[in-house]
Structures are given as structure tokens and as C-alpha cells.
Amino acid sequence: MASFRIAGDQHLKGEINPQGAxxxxxxxxxxxxxxxxxxxxxxxxxxxxxxxxxxxxxxxxxxxxxxxxxxxxxxxxxxxxxxxxxxxxxxxxxxxxxxxxxxxxxxxxxxxxxxxxxxxxxxxxxxxxxxxxxxxxxxxxxxxxxxxxxxxxxxxxxxxxxxxxxxxxxxxxxxxxxxxxxxxxxxxxxxxxxxxxxxxxxxxxxxxxxxxxxxxxxxxxxxxxxxxxxxxxxxMLPDMIEIGSFIGLAAMTQSEITIKNCQIPQLGIIPDVFKRLGIRMEFRGDDIYVPAQEHYQIESFLDGGMMTVSDAPWPGFTPDLLSIVLVTAIQAQGTLLVHQKMFESRLFFVDKLIEMGAQMILCDPHRATVIGLNRQQQLKGIRMSSPDIRAGVALLIAALSAKGDSIIDNIEQIDRGYQNIDGRLNAIGAVIERL
Structure with missing residues (x-):
């Protein structure tokens, strides 16, 4: 079983190309x-x-x-x-x-x-x-x-x-x-x-x-x-899950990242969901530029109700990005309810995020509430294990934003869905060692 050792508190900068879908x-x-x-x-x-x-x-x-x-x-x-x-x-x-x-x-x-x-x-x-x-x-x-x-x-x-x-x-x-x-x-x-x-x-x-x-x-x-x-x-199209992951990564780590060749018309509501978390981005041709942001604020519904992000069949929001939305909301200002309707145990990795210092409540197997820290406190590095592909990358994003080093075990799960993720992120400023 392989592992990643991740140096936390890293601010990335540069261009990254999403893999094929x-x-x-x-x-x-x-x-x-x-x-x-x-x-x-x-x-x-x-x-x-x-x-x-x-x-x-x-x-x-x-x-x-x-x-x-x-x-x-x-x-x-x-x-x-x-x-x-x-x-x-x-x-x-x-x-x-x-x-x-x-x-x-x-x-x-x-x-x-x-x-x-x-x-x-x-x-x-x-x-x-x-x-x-x-x-x-x-x-x-x-x-x-x-x-x-x-x-x-x-x-x-x-x-x-x-x-x-x-x-x-x-x-x-x-x-x-x-x-x-x-x-x-x-x-x-x-x-x-x-x-x-x-x-x-x-x-x-x-x-x-x-x-x-x-x-x-x-x-x-x-x-x-x-x-x-x-x-x-x-x-093949570029991988929309990778594109969404990189948007969330940029926000959590206060990084300036340009995601290249995104086939933006094929992304559906993915950019809009991240914008509702307060993340700024610019479409530059077919590239998505995400500037470094110290703060980002989760929107409320028009009636003042707490923002909810849930999955649904296309053209709804893909369930594969709910783990990324969940971790990205940790350092936002505001509160978010994540409702995973399609898989009943995909949110169980939040216990690791709570151990790192996130303010979260796992309501049931399908719902988790995130109370954003708004950079008032930093996550801390821990040792954890990747339960599935998407949760693994969510934990990787959390580790890159945390104080101190983290180790993620069972990274074979991450490798199943993300091509050379350590090498590509290291090329723009991350410090990830494959053990």
C-alpha cells in the first residue's frame, strides 16, 4: 500500500491541464x-x-x-x-x-x-x-x-x-x-x-x-x-471532475491556478456551483483562471435560507464533486448543507476532516453541514486513509491547506481516477512525496 506525505500550507501558482475524462x-x-x-x-x-x-x-x-x-x-x-x-x-x-x-x-x-x-x-x-x-x-x-x-x-x-x-x-x-x-x-x-x-x-x-x-x-x-x-x-473530453477539483483546490489553498482547455460549454452548472461558494473565476477562452483568494463567502438562498448543494442526474450537479464542494466550504465564510442523495456512505470521510479541525456535522449518511472557518483557524495535518477516489482528493486538498505535514494512506484509490496527481501538483508548487 502506497502513501502520500503532504507538506501543508502550500500556495500553488501556475497552469494545469486536466486529464481525459x-x-x-x-x-x-x-x-x-x-x-x-x-x-x-x-x-x-x-x-x-x-x-x-x-x-x-x-x-x-x-x-x-x-x-x-x-x-x-x-x-x-x-x-x-x-x-x-x-x-x-x-x-x-x-x-x-x-x-x-x-x-x-x-x-x-x-x-x-x-x-x-x-x-x-x-x-x-x-x-x-x-x-x-x-x-x-x-x-x-x-x-x-x-x-x-x-x-x-x-x-x-x-x-x-x-x-x-x-x-x-x-x-x-x-x-x-x-x-x-x-x-x-x-x-x-x-x-x-x-x-x-x-x-x-x-x-x-x-x-x-x-x-x-x-x-x-x-x-x-x-x-x-x-x-x-x-x-x-x-x-475524449477533459475530465470535469478534475476541473472541479482544481477549482476547489485553488480556493482552499489561496492559489492562483489556470486550468487549461476545459471545454467549458460541457461543464454544465459546475462553475456556477463553485461561484455560489464565493469562488471567483474568469473564463479566458477555453481556460478557467482562478485567482488567489483570502476569503470567499457562501451565498444564501433568496429567502435567506442556508445554501444547499445536492447531486442530481445531468444537467444537475454531479455526485462525484460533492466531496470537493464539502472540503472547499471548510474555509469559506458562511454555512453549507451538502446533500449526497445517490450514495449512502460517501460522506463518512468527514470524520477525518473534523479531526483536522473542520467545523462539520454529519447529519446522517446522506447529509453534512459545514460551518465555514473563514480562515480564522487553520486545519492541522494528520494521518488518514483514502476510502474512495473522490474522498481521497478531497483529503489531499485539505492536507495541502493544513498546518504541518499529513500522510494519506491507500492512495491507490486516488491513482484509480487521477493521473500523476502528485507530479502535476508538485509542478505548480505543491510538496507531495509518494511513499
């Missing part, structure tokens, strides 16, 4: 299985979850040619489905939650699929019902081995287009069903579909490959099945 990568990379022709993908983040998925594709027989640090050419013309029955596949796929995204493309092209119960963050129950209910409506049949193998087995010998109303607007669920439906016979209509920018990217890529998807960017998708798909070239 992790959540987009996990969908886009699986889509290469839909065709035997080459697919070239750019702006791939060099992070653990993505690298493990690329390795898994290689194990299945996909040819992977690395063109640069962030670009690869994939060709799935010699996929060996028998690999799905091996212990090595089961072990690797079970360690990666993104492996569930392999199912849709496998069902569409190879008419069968097998995945183990996937792993990932321990942030509460993350059900897969939406995926399998969608597959079943398309005509697939599945069973779950309740023995030690814990494998989901899916038979999709005849996929037929249909109308479906998803039980929740799941991003991965929608993406998986879309990939299964693009080569199903007839028309598929998906209502209550997720419409995040990453899903829009996937649908646009599939259309360039020859799919017929309409309604992109809405919650009603219509898919006309086609017989086969071809190759394409695709560039």
Missing part, C-alpha cells in the same frame, strides 16, 4: 469491441482503472497499439470469447467496476457475455439492475452463478429492438443498453435515458461508426439497429 474512457474503450475495424482514441487518461480496462481488452484478443502517451489504436478483429471462462479474466474483471461496460458490446456483436460481480469504490450499494433489465427487454436472458464464481451469464442470441423506460437514469446503464441496441433488429426507444456529456460523446462516436442514434443530449433516445459498425477516431 475517466468516466467517458470506461464507456468509449469498451465500444471498440463493436467492430472488427480499427478505432483510434485520443486523450486517454493514464490512470489505474483505465489501464486495467485496456489490459483486459488485450486479454480478450483486442490488438492495442500505443501511438503516444494518450492515444491508442484498437482493433477487435480476433476476439477470443473463450477467455471469458478463465480464472484470470474473472480475477481481473472483478477488480474493476468498469468491466460491466464490456457486456453491452459483447452482447451486440458476439451474442453472449460473462462478467463477474464488479468491484470499485466502497461508497454504498451500486446496483446493476438497470443494465440487466435493459438487456432483458432487448431479448437477452441471464442468470447469476451464486456459487464461488459469482458470474453473470448473458445469452443474447436474438436481440430485438423495443421500447423501454429505464428504472433510473443510470449513465453506465444507459451506455451499456445503447451499445447492446445499436445492432439489435429493429428500433429501440430508451426513455429516462441519462444524457451526460460523456454519454453524448459515446452516442456521437457510435454514429460515426455507422449507428443510427437520434435524440442525443435528451432523455429520449431512438436507435435504429444496423447490421455492423465500422472504425472511427475519437477524442
Amino acid at each position: 475517466k468516466n467517458e474512457a470506461l464507456q468509449i474503450l469498451c465500444a471498440v469491441l463493436l467492430t472488427a475495424e480499427p478505432v483510434t482514441i485520443h486523450n486517454i487518461p493514464n490512470i489505474r482503472d483505465v489501464n486495467k480496462l485496456i489490459e483486459l481488452l488485450g486479454d480478450l484478443g483486442v490488438k492495442v497499439e500505443r501511438l503516444s502517451d494518450s492515444s491508442c489504436r484498437f482493433q477487435a478483429d480476433q476476439v477470443d470469447i473463450s477467455i471469458l471462462d478463465t480464472a484470470a479474466y474473472r480475477e481481473k474483471a472483478s477488480a474493476l467496476r468498469g468491466s460491466v461496460m464490456l457486456l453491452g458490446p459483447m452482447l451486440a456483436r458476439f451474442k453472449t457475455g460473462r462478467i463477474p460481480r464488479p468491484g470499485g469504490d466502497k461508497i454504498g450499494r451500486r446496483r446493476l439492475d438497470t443494465h440487466f433489465l435493459g438487456f432483458e427487454k432487448l431479448g437477452a436472458k441471464f442468470n447469476f452463478d451464486s456459487d464461488e464464481s459469482g458470474m453473470y451469464n448473458v445469452d443474447a442470441s436474438h436481440l430485438q429492438g423495443t421500447y423501454m423506460l429505464l428504472d433510473e437514469a443510470s449513465v453506465t446503464g444507459t451506455a451499456n443498453v445503447v451499445m447492446a441496441a445499436v445492432m439489435a433488429e429493429g428500433k429501440t426507444t430508451i426513455y429516462n435515458a441519462a444524457c451526460e456529456p460523456y454519454l453524448q460523446q459515446l452516442c456521437s462516436m457510435l454514429n460515426r461508426m455507422g449507428a443510427k442514434i437520434s435524440g442525443i443530449a435528451s432523455n429520449l433516445l431512438t436507435i435504429e439497429g444496423v447490421e455492423k459498425l465500422g472504425g472511427t477516431e475519437h477524442t
Whole structure:
């Protein structure tokens, strides 16, 4: 297990480039299985979850040619489905939650699929019902081995287009069903579909490959099945979670940071939420400039009520940034209620922030109240452990703003979602040592 030692009370200054979007990568990379022709993908983040998925594709027989640090050419013309029955596949796929995204493309092209119960963050129950209910409506049949193998087995010998109303607007669920439906016979209509920018990217890529998807960017998708798909070239969006993390980092540490090439129109309400915390920023072309701020004041609602930030399906605020909002509010002036609706144990890391000196109340598994310190007292460095990707970076931000050194253990969680985060932050003034 690796750790970070962080020197606190650091003021950063400079430019930083966000990585390619992790959540987009996990969908886009699986889509290469839909065709035997080459697919070239750019702006791939060099992070653990993505690298493990690329390795898994290689194990299945996909040819992977690395063109640069962030670009690869994939060709799935010699996929060996028998690999799905091996212990090595089961072990690797079970360690990666993104492996569930392999199912849709496998069902569409190879008419069968097998995945183990996937792993990932321990942030509460993350059900897969939406995926399998969608597959079943398309005509697939599945069973779950309740023995030690814990494998989901899916038979999709005849996929037929249909109308479906998803039980929740799941991003991965929608993406998986879309990939299964693009080569199903007839028309598929998906209502209550997720419409995040990453899903829009996937649908646009599939259309360039020859799919017929309409309604992109809405919650009603219509898919006309086609017989086969071809190759394409695709560039991933910058990671909106990293961009939001850097905005919060700049505010907490009184740093002057320019976040480069942000694709600002694709960020939705993310900049507005941070502005409501009192954080100043300027849009300079496609860059976001955040000046060093000694003080920032949380807004109140028009009726004088306490500001609340909560998550919601797109175009609402992404749940992946609530941990960052929570930690950023620690040194604000005012009070903030953070309401995490989608995952019931994602706020439990606040005990570490309280130990550092934050004024917080964990109301229940879904809500936490932050009483801003307004720089009247500084957090103090402690030793702590990263429970998941987003909480890990929130703790890193707290440690950089604290007095004294901190150590964060289990940084493998951070590495799953943030590319060379210590190196990139050290380049603009942080002092982070990897142990």
C-alpha cells in the first residue's frame, strides 16, 4: 500500500491541464469491441482503472497499439470469447467496476457475455439492475452463478429492438443498453435515458461508426439497429471532475491556478456551483483562471435560507464533486448543507476532516453541514486513509491547506481516477512525496 506525505500550507501558482475524462474512457474503450475495424482514441487518461480496462481488452484478443502517451489504436478483429471462462479474466474483471461496460458490446456483436460481480469504490450499494433489465427487454436472458464464481451469464442470441423506460437514469446503464441496441433488429426507444456529456460523446462516436442514434443530449433516445459498425477516431473530453477539483483546490489553498482547455460549454452548472461558494473565476477562452483568494463567502438562498448543494442526474450537479464542494466550504465564510442523495456512505470521510479541525456535522449518511472557518483557524495535518477516489482528493486538498505535514494512506484509490496527481501538483508548487 502506497502513501502520500503532504507538506501543508502550500500556495500553488501556475497552469494545469486536466486529464481525459475517466468516466467517458470506461464507456468509449469498451465500444471498440463493436467492430472488427480499427478505432483510434485520443486523450486517454493514464490512470489505474483505465489501464486495467485496456489490459483486459488485450486479454480478450483486442490488438492495442500505443501511438503516444494518450492515444491508442484498437482493433477487435480476433476476439477470443473463450477467455471469458478463465480464472484470470474473472480475477481481473472483478477488480474493476468498469468491466460491466464490456457486456453491452459483447452482447451486440458476439451474442453472449460473462462478467463477474464488479468491484470499485466502497461508497454504498451500486446496483446493476438497470443494465440487466435493459438487456432483458432487448431479448437477452441471464442468470447469476451464486456459487464461488459469482458470474453473470448473458445469452443474447436474438436481440430485438423495443421500447423501454429505464428504472433510473443510470449513465453506465444507459451506455451499456445503447451499445447492446445499436445492432439489435429493429428500433429501440430508451426513455429516462441519462444524457451526460460523456454519454453524448459515446452516442456521437457510435454514429460515426455507422449507428443510427437520434435524440442525443435528451432523455429520449431512438436507435435504429444496423447490421455492423465500422472504425472511427475519437477524442475524449477533459475530465470535469478534475476541473472541479482544481477549482476547489485553488480556493482552499489561496492559489492562483489556470486550468487549461476545459471545454467549458460541457461543464454544465459546475462553475456556477463553485461561484455560489464565493469562488471567483474568469473564463479566458477555453481556460478557467482562478485567482488567489483570502476569503470567499457562501451565498444564501433568496429567502435567506442556508445554501444547499445536492447531486442530481445531468444537467444537475454531479455526485462525484460533492466531496470537493464539502472540503472547499471548510474555509469559506458562511454555512453549507451538502446533500449526497445517490450514495449512502460517501460522506463518512468527514470524520477525518473534523479531526483536522473542520467545523462539520454529519447529519446522517446522506447529509453534512459545514460551518465555514473563514480562515480564522487553520486545519492541522494528520494521518488518514483514502476510502474512495473522490474522498481521497478531497483529503489531499485539505492536507495541502493544513498546518504541518499529513500522510494519506491507500492512495491507490486516488491513482484509480487521477493521473500523476502528485507530479502535476508538485509542478505548480505543491510538496507531495509518494511513499
